[in-house]
Amino acid sequence: MAKKNQKSQATTRHRNREPLLAPDVDYIDYKNVVELRRFISDRGKIRSRSVTGLTLRQQRMVAAAIKNAREMALLPYSGAHSAKDTKR
Numbered sequence: 507m508a509k510k511n512q513k514s515q516a517t518t519r520h521r522n523r524e525p526l527l528a529p530d531v532d533y534i535d536y537k538n539v540v541e542l543r544r545f546i547s548d549r550g551k552i553r554s555r556s557v558t559g560l561t562l563r564q565q566r567m568v569a570a571a572i573k574n575a576r577e578m579a580l581l582p583y584s585g586a587h588s589a590k591d592t593k594r
Contacts, residue, residue, distance in 0.1 A: 527564055534567045536574035539581060545572065550585035 527534075536542070545553050545568050552572055555565045575581040 527560060527568075529561075531564060531567075534564075534571040536571040536578065537580065538571075539575060542568070542572050542575055542581060546581070548585050550582060 534541075545558055547553055552569055555562065558565070558568075560568065572581060576583050
């Protein structure tokens with residue numbers, strides 16, 4: 507019985523997360539770099555839906571906007587470089 511209660515608490519914990527975008531967003535501008543940085547990890551990877559709490563459609567729009575911003579050199583392809591990374 508205790509396992510069942512623990513399992514239900516674990517699944518609800520992830521669902522209580524608030525999405526980072528409003529549910530009625532129709533377009534994500536690739537020029538809004540400040541907003542897009544919230545969806546990129548420190549290493550430069552696009553965060554997954556489970557982390558951001560976005561819908562499938564919003565996640566696709568965010569990914570496309572990040573890729574466009576990277577192509578236009580508004581965002582880096584990789585994370586921030588430090589002196590430790592360049593010394594090999």
